[in-house]
Amino acid sequence: MSQAPQYERRHKVCVIGSGNWGSAIAKIVAENTASRPDMFEPQVEMWVFEEQVEVSKKHKLYDASSEIFQGKQPLTKVINTLHENVKYLPDIRFPDNLHANPSLEDTVKDCTMLVFNLPHQFINGICDKLQGKILPFARAISCIKGVDIVDGKVTLFSESIGKKLGIYCGALSGANIATEVAKELYSETTIAYDPPTLDSKGPSPVGSFTNLQDALKTSFKHKDTSGALANVHLVPMPSEYPPVDHAFCKALFHRPYFHVRLVNDVAGVSLGGALKNVVALAAGFVDGKGWGDNAKSAVMRVGLLEMVKFGMKYFGETVNPKTFTEESCGVADLITSCAGGRNHRCAKLAVERGVSIDEISQQVLNGQMLQGTSTAKEVNVILKNDGVEDEFPLMTIVNRILEGKATVDDIPTFIER
Amino acid sequence: MSQAPQYERRHKVCVIGSGNWGSAIAKIVAENTASRPDMFEPQVEMWVFEEQVEVSKKHKLYDASSEIFQGKQPLTKVINTLHENVKYLPDIRFPDNLHANPSLEDTVKDCTMLVFNLPHQFINGICDKLQGKILPFARAISCIKGVDIVDGKVTLFSESIGKKLGIYCGALSGANIATEVAKELYSETTIAYDPPTLDSKGPSPVGSFTNLQDALKTSFKHKDTSGALANVHLVPMPSEYPPVDHAFCKALFHRPYFHVRLVNDVAGVSLGGALKNVVALAAGFVDGKGWGDNAKSAVMRVGLLEMVKFGMKYFGETVNPKTFTEESCGVADLITSCAGGRNHRCAKLAVERGVSIDEISQQVLNGQMLQGTSTAKEVNVILKNDGVEDEFPLMTIVNRILEGKATVDDIPTFIER
Numbered sequence: 001m002s003q004a005p006q007y008e009r010r011h012k013v014c015v016i017g018s019g020n021w022g023s024a025i026a027k028i029v030a031e032n033t034a035s036r037p038d039m040f041e042p043q044v045e046m047w048v049f050e051e052q053v054e055v056s057k058k059h060k061l062y063d064a065s066s067e068i069f070q071g072k073q074p075l076t077k078v079i080n081t082l083h084e085n086v087k088y089l090p091d092i093r094f095p096d097n098l099h100a101n102p103s104l105e106d107t108v109k110d111c112t113m114l115v116f117n118l119p120h121q122f123i124n125g126i127c128d129k130l131q132g133k134i135l136p137f138a139r140a141i142s143c144i145k146g147v148d149i150v151d152g153k154v155t156l157f158s159e160s161i162g163k164k165l166g167i168y169c170g171a172l173s174g175a176n177i178a179t180e181v182a183k184e185l186y187s188e189t190t191i192a193y194d195p196p197t198l199d200s201k202g203p204s205p206v207g208s209f210t211n212l213q214d215a216l217k218t219s220f221k222h223k224d225t226s227g228a229l230a231n232v233h234l235v236p237m238p239s240e241y242p243p244v245d246h247a248f249c250k251a252l253f254h255r256p257y258f259h260v261r262l263v264n265d266v267a268g269v270s271l272g273g274a275l276k277n278v279v280a281l282a283a284g285f286v287d288g289k290g291w292g293d294n295a296k297s298a299v300m301r302v303g304l305l306e307m308v309k310f311g312m313k314y315f316g317e318t319v320n321p322k323t324f325t326e327e328s329c330g331v332a333d334l335i336t337s338c339a340g341g342r343n344h345r346c347a348k349l350a351v352e353r354g355v356s357i358d359e360i361s362q363q364v365l366n367g368q369m370l371q372g373t374s375t376a377k378e379v380n381v382i383l384k385n386d387g388v389e390d391e392f393p394l395m396t397i398v399n400r401i402l403e404g405k406a407t408v409d410d411i412p413t414f415i416e417r
Numbered sequence: 418m419s420q421a422p423q424y425e426r427r428h429k430v431c432v433i434g435s436g437n438w439g440s441a442i443a444k445i446v447a448e449n450t451a452s453r454p455d456m457f458e459p460q461v462e463m464w465v466f467e468e469q470v471e472v473s474k475k476h477k478l479y480d481a482s483s484e485i486f487q488g489k490q491p492l493t494k495v496i497n498t499l500h501e502n503v504k505y506l507p508d509i510r511f512p513d514n515l516h517a518n519p520s521l522e523d524t525v526k527d528c529t530m531l532v533f534n535l536p537h538q539f540i541n542g543i544c545d546k547l548q549g550k551i552l553p554f555a556r557a558i559s560c561i562k563g564v565d566i567v568d569g570k571v572t573l574f575s576e577s578i579g580k581k582l583g584i585y586c587g588a589l590s591g592a593n594i595a596t597e598v599a600k601e602l603y604s605e606t607t608i609a610y611d612p613p614t615l616d617s618k619g620p621s622p623v624g625s626f627t628n629l630q631d632a633l634k635t636s637f638k639h640k641d642t643s644g645a646l647a648n649v650h651l652v653p654m655p656s657e658y659p660p661v662d663h664a665f666c667k668a669l670f671h672r673p674y675f676h677v678r679l680v681n682d683v684a685g686v687s688l689g690g691a692l693k694n695v696v697a698l699a700a701g702f703v704d705g706k707g708w709g710d711n712a713k714s715a716v717m718r719v720g721l722l723e724m725v726k727f728g729m730k731y732f733g734e735t736v737n738p739k740t741f742t743e744e745s746c747g748v749a750d751l752i753t754s755c756a757g758g759r760n761h762r763c764a765k766l767a768v769e770r771g772v773s774i775d776e777i778s779q780q781v782l783n784g785q786m787l788q789g790t791s792t793a794k795e796v797n798v799i800l801k802n803d804g805v806e807d808e809f810p811l812m813t814i815v816n817r818i819l820e821g822k823a824t825v826d827d828i829p830t831f832i833e834r
Contacts, residue, residue, distance in 0.1 A: 175718075180709040186829040187711030188718065259715070259833060292597040293756045294604030297749035298676070301592075301605065305743055325742035326722060332714035335752060339710045412603040416676060 009240040012041045014111045017118030018048040021178040023089035025117050025143050030098035032252050039242050039251055042097045048076045050102040053087050076100040092182045105133050117143040120157055127164035137235040139244045140169035146274035149378035152385050156270045168195040168234055171266050173273040174328035175336040184257040190329035191249045194264035267315040268323030272330045277372035279303030280337040282398050284344035285408040288351025300338055302394045302415055343372035351408055373402055426657040429458045431528045434535030435465040438595040440506035442534050442560050447515035449669050456659050456668055459514045465493045467519040470504050493517040509599045522550050534560040537574055544581035554652040556661045557586035563691035566795035569802050573687045585612040585651055588683050590690040591745035592753040601674040607746035608666045611681035684732040685740030689747045694789035696720030697754040699815050701761035702825040705768025717755055719811045719832055760789035768825055790819055
């Protein structure tokens with residue numbers, strides 16, 4: 001395949017976030033931009049929330065002459081010297097073209113693709129700071145797991161980002177334990193990317209305009225279901241750049257050890273990453289009881305179908321059941337989470353020790369809230385409001401068990417109803 | 418719900434087979450016939466291949482006065498005395514209405530429902546002996562796992578039984594480790610039951626004839642894909658009996674701890690139980706390498722989709738993809754098998770110890786052949802004949818690894834093609 005540039009300009013990509021998963025994704029992105037110079041500018045900026053870290057002299061890339069070993073140093077400086085995020089992704093070598101940057105504004109400058117991968121509670125604040133700083137025709141991919149469910153309303157993080165910044169944002173999610181991905185152990189992921197059709201041109205793909213002058217603000221039919229994007233105006237990608245489409249997403253994220261499949265179902269991809277945590281609690285309860293592998297796979301199967309049902313009920317026709325039953329973000333992520341994710345582990349321990357799951361998460365996670373418990377609670381608010389708890393017996397009984405209103409022994413009978 | 422009999426006659430049920438899984442299913446069936454006297458004669462005969470066994474005096478139901486403790490005794494006598502299959506399902510109490518019977522002819526006498534649950538290599542011989550001994554309008558359910566693939570031809574066990582006996586036979590399969598089911602630990606299963614439409618009456622359900630005199634032999638449109646039933650004449654169930662339909666199957670097999678879902682897709686239910694063993698080998702290989710939970714769920718997901726694809730390709734429109742992706746016989750059985758089934762375990766050990774899987778099965782299974790290895794080989798004959806190995810990369814590479822022509826490290830690249 002020829003890699004001679006066919007377009008006048010190349011895409012510039014940045015990663016916003018540098019935790020465990022953020023660093024692992026930044027490594028992948030930088031590997032790909034380096035290998036496709038026809039399509040991408042190789043250099044990838046990764047925004048790092050600056051903090052002071054001390055680098056252990058046991059560090060395997062230790063070079064005594066470096067000043068980074070003298071007391072506390074800024075994390076960005078450490079990363080750019082060692083090519084390693086010693087704090088959040090230790091022992092993994094970054095490519096040289098990945099550059100840690102403490103300045104948000106500098107990180108996103110001239111970028112046509114923003115990859116978001118930071119804790120969800122920071123999204124709004126970061127997007128506020130980015131307003132007016134990004135290219136108006138930029139696109140984004142959110143790697144933030146799950147969805148935001150507050151007071152009975154489901155919001156996709158990709159929608160929040162898209163709305164705040166006035167750009168289109170897709171979603172990446174899959175069976176992706178970050179440290180395994182960082183070690184280049186084989187895994188898969190799912191990317192949902194489905195920018196809306198531009199009204200003024202009819203159903204023309206993003207990127208089909210002839211030059212920057214044509215890149216007028218154009219209102220589009222929103223495809224999201226919460227209405228978050230209804231009033232956003234999308235600026236087409238100038239035709240100087242390679243189009244941002246499924247092939248683009250694959251070029252940016254696919255690696256020999258990280259296989260990407262593209263879908264159009266942003267809601268399904270995002271929901272999978274949230275609802276699987278509730279199912280993982282059920283699987284953990286069952287494992288804690290020692291009911292065996294039949295019972296575990298049964299609650300996983302029932303949970304998978306309730307995930308599909310929830311998606312279809314609340315995201316209507318935009319959701320494809322196959323996103324849950326056939327993609328990495330669905331069934332595979334569920335399997336991985338039920339094999340040894342923290343929700344599963346804590347639920348199992350809670351049953352084995354006969355204490356509440358909150359008590360376990362205090363002990364095991366230093367009081368960090370489990371995602372599954374808050375999701376189970378918020379999902380239940382929705383189901384109860386709509387009077388449809390009966391249609392989602394597994395989600396419902398998980399919440400009742402968490403509330404102390406039912407026991408694990410009630411699960412089979414409750415599901416049977 | 419009233420249980421007053423609405424029909425003149427009740428169904429008589431027998432179980433043919435009394436191994437580990439046969440005994441577990443017989444227990445379930447007997448529990449249900451006892452609890453639904455409106456529909457079933459309570460007594461269930463279970464055919465036992467007679468052998469002499471010695472009962473340990475440590476047996477928990479030990480009664481020194483009983484002659485069954487004097488030296489070797491017939492297995493049927495032991496079962497009928499202790500209400501336990503001490504040899505194949507020890508420590509599980511059978512209901513009193515389950516009766517072990519060494520005579521095939523006596524077991525099936527007057528039975529309207531035959532439940533087959535014996536090692537598949539005995540099917541033909543047993544069916545030969547049953548010819549002319551069963552009610553012509555009997556129906557059957559096969560609980561025999563998997564399918565028979567020989568020389569590039571896939572045969573469903575339910576079809577072999579149906580053809581041999583001239584009756585309709587459905588299939589039961591699911592995430593059902595027998596000892597867990599026998600202990601009444603919660604699990605699920607899938608039953609496929611879809612008798613063909615009778616030609617002479619048009620699309621009339623089985624059981625709609627008014628009396629035995631109407632129960633003439635009637636040719637029917639076969640629904641099987643191998644053509645095995647094409648020349649079979651189906652005798653309608655006399656209307657004196659409750660109809661044998663999905664509700665009947667549920668009444669016979671569903672328990673509070675054994676949840677039954679009914680489908681029409683006999684081929685899908687049967688294929689799931691065979692093909693999952695090939696995927697379990699792949700999962701075991703990956704686990705043996707220590708590639709982690711992402712990689713394991715990835716090969717399981719890829720395998721699940723190849724199971725669907727295989728079903729659609731070779732069983733055409735009779736197969737429903739959802740049988741694989743949503744039912745116990747599909748995704749759940751796959752999960753259970755990849756969690757700790759023998760195919761997974763042996764494949765994992767083979768990689769860990771750096772020896773062939775045949776060597777491991779010699780050591781671990783006393784030379785018993787693994788189902789996954791023979792299925793992988795037979796599936797490959799089909800794929801190779803049709804020149805479609807490329808469409809089934811996971812099934813193909815598993816076979817190549819077994820043949821020593823590829824290594825586990827090749828899996829990600831091979832799947833990526």
